[in-house]
Amino acid sequence: MNRILVSRQLRARAPQTALSWFTSLNISRSIHGVPFATVEVEEISGSQPAEVLNLVQGKWKNTNRWNTILDPLNGEPFIRVCEVDETGIQPFVESLSKCPKHGLHNPFKAPERYLMLGDISAKAGHMLSLPKVSDFFTRLIQRVAPKSYHQASGEVYVTQKFLENFSSDQVRFLARSFGVPGNHLGQQSHGFRWPYGPVAIITPFNFPLEIPVLQLMGALYMGNKPVLKVDSKVSIVMEQMMRLLHYCGLPTEDVDFINSDGQAMNKLLLEGNPRMTLFTGSSRVADKLAGDLKGRVKLEDAGFDWKILGPDVHEEDYVAWVCDQDAYACSGQKCSAQSMLFIHENWSKTSLLSKMKDLAERRNLEDLTIGPVLTFTTEAMLEHKNKLLQIPGSKVLFGGEPLTNHSIPPVYGAIEPTAIFVPLEEILKDKNYELVTREIFGPFQIVTDYKNDQLPLVLDALERMHAHLTAAVVSNDPLFLQEVIGNTVNGTTYAGLRARTTGAPQNHWFGPAGDPRGAGIGTPEAIKLVWSCHREIIYDVGPLPKQWKTPPST
Numbered sequence: 001m002n003r004i005l006v007s008r009q010l011r012a013r014a015p016q017t018a019l020s021w022f023t024s025l026n027i028s029r030s031i032h033g034v035p036f037a038t039v040e041v042e043e044i045s046g047s048q049p050a051e052v053l054n055l056v057q058g059k060w061k062n063t064n065r066w067n068t069i070l071d072p073l074n075g076e077p078f079i080r081v082c083e084v085d086e087t088g089i090q091p092f093v094e095s096l097s098k099c100p101k102h103g104l105h106n107p108f109k110a111p112e113r114y115l116m117l118g119d120i121s122a123k124a125g126h127m128l129s130l131p132k133v134s135d136f137f138t139r140l141i142q143r144v145a146p147k148s149y150h151q152a153s154g155e156v157y158v159t160q161k162f163l164e165n166f167s168s169d170q171v172r173f174l175a176r177s178f179g180v181p182g183n184h185l186g187q188q189s190h191g192f193r194w195p196y197g198p199v200a201i202i203t204p205f206n207f208p209l210e211i212p213v214l215q216l217m218g219a220l221y222m223g224n225k226p227v228l229k230v231d232s233k234v235s236i237v238m239e240q241m242m243r244l245l246h247y248c249g250l251p252t253e254d255v256d257f258i259n260s261d262g263q264a265m266n267k268l269l270l271e272g273n274p275r276m277t278l279f280t281g282s283s284r285v286a287d288k289l290a291g292d293l294k295g296r297v298k299l300e301d302a303g304f305d306w307k308i309l310g311p312d313v314h315e316e317d318y319v320a321w322v323c324d325q326d327a328y329a330c331s332g333q334k335c336s337a338q339s340m341l342f343i344h345e346n347w348s349k350t351s352l353l354s355k356m357k358d359l360a361e362r363r364n365l366e367d368l369t370i371g372p373v374l375t376f377t378t379e380a381m382l383e384h385k386n387k388l389l390q391i392p393g394s395k396v397l398f399g400g401e402p403l404t405n406h407s408i409p410p411v412y413g414a415i416e417p418t419a420i421f422v423p424l425e426e427i428l429k430d431k432n433y434e435l436v437t438r439e440i441f442g443p444f445q446i447v448t449d450y451k452n453d454q455l456p457l458v459l460d461a462l463e464r465m466h467a468h469l470t471a472a473v474v475s476n477d478p479l480f481l482q483e484v485i486g487n488t489v490n491g492t493t494y495a496g497l498r499a500r501t502t503g504a505p506q507n508h509w510f511g512p513a514g515d516p517r518g519a520g521i522g523t524p525e526a527i528k529l530v531w532s533c534h535r536e537i538i539y540d541v542g543p544l545p546k547q548w549k550t551p552p553s554t
């Protein structure tokens with residue numbers, strides 16, 4: 001009933017142009033089915049594998065090279081991804097080269113595309129708000145990047161809200177320019193946001209929908225033509241989302257979608273010469289790309305994200321719960337996951353650690369509140385634990401054992417939510433620092449404590465880190481907050497009693513700081529910074545002063 005009411009209201013309010021889309025959308029299908037989808041989420045299995053295609057120059061294409069993806073929960077070969085190898089990149093190179101440096105649109109060219117993309121975003125946001133569609137993507141995400149329903153649907157929700165944010169005129173407002181009066185009559189300078197033209201986007205496995213959609217749409221909004229590559233393990237989600245975007249009116253030629261290994265992609269980047277490449281993923285690959293592409297990159301790379309509990313102790317249950325979510329939701333596979341926790345001595349009188357242990361032990365495979373780790377094997381994580389335990393004074397606070405009673409294939413990892421205590425003085429020793437601050441992309445965190453007069457040591461530990469993505473300063477003491485914030489750099493830092501490291505929504509900047517190559521995601525500022533550059537047009541149209549004569553040379 002409600003949905004019918006909503007659709008009636010939407011019809012009543014929709015302006016004429018949008019009305020045709022709402023009318024053409026088969027309302028009953030949009031409620032009872034998923035009209036753009038080519039897969040049935042629950043049916044994907046070893047006996048009925050799903051197939052993922054590539055999109056180039058407006059056409060969905062397959063190749064004869066299939067990469068078989070194993071179901072992370074039972075090891076069945078359940079998805080076949082059609083991958084382009086080094087010999088197959090030519091159509092993608094050609095497609096990129098069709099887009100000039102000044103882009104598909106800019107403030108002086110095809111401005112109606114800003115409006116078109118606003119309309120597409122409105123429609124796509126509306127589609128994701130339909131329970132059937134949101135449930136479709138949530139369950140599809142769960143199949144390939146196992147996380148709880150709540151976590152997966154959060155990703156869909158952030159994507160929906162982002163699309164809604166950039167509906168209607170909001171895309172053209174991104175390209176807002178400014179003017180400054182000149183020195184004489186007829187002169188004025190104007191600053192514009194200019195596209196890069198052909199661009200590339202490479203995104204990881206952990207947020208199969210949120211990261212690629214937010215970056216892809218940002219790239220399009222500013223006038224670029226992107227080629228998008230998502231980690232093949234999860235690219236089925238974005239393949240389906242591309243179909244949704246086409247359904248909502250995105251011209252099929254506007255984005256190319258490629259599945260390939262790193263080598264073929266590298267070749268495409270070198271030959272296709274995108275003017276900018278956005279990479280989200282490991283620091284190792286990020287640094288290689290920065291070199292190969294001569295710096296024409298923006299990066300959201302690793303984060304060894306930290307949280308400091310300050311001297312003021314309150315809301316112990318809440319703080320314990322946020323620690324548990326930050327360290328172990330999505331099995332710790334968020335770039336924002338809490339990797340290190342510094343606890344002020346005042347918390348030692350509380351039962352914070354035992355509460356964190358209880359919360360960690362509630363997690364289970366059944367509802368995917370803990371699940372497979374896609375980039376570290378169980379052995380690799382246990383080996384890391386054992387190395388840490390050789391440091392004097394270190395100990396397992398909880399976890400540290402492999403998960404049991406499961407059929408997660410051995411190529412993936414499966415361990416309990418784990419916390420290892422390492423004394424602060426030991427962390428700071430040169431021989432230990434690198435080991436302790438190694439990012440384990442799994443349910444694994446380091447815990448330490450500090451005395452009131454040891455804050456400078458904590459700040460020293462933070463200064464020595466090499467990636468500065470998220471951070472949390474859990475305190476309502478303004479002087480403490482000032483001290484920590486003033487002496488650190490993390491790009492997305494939460495401050496206050498409710499501070500967290502994860503769960504960045506679409507309404508605030510998310511990205512690293514302290515690196516000129518750092519990218520952002522989500523907000524208008526992030527989109528403008530990553531996906532456009534500044535261009536200044538200085539109008540100088542005269543007239544010349546009446547008595548003007550050629551002056552002496554200078």
Ligand SMILES: N[C@@H](CCC=O)C(=O)O
Pocket residue numbers: 207210211300334335336337501502503504505510521
């Ligand atoms: N919303 C996610 C970040 C997405 C990454 O770019 C988080 O907060 O972990």
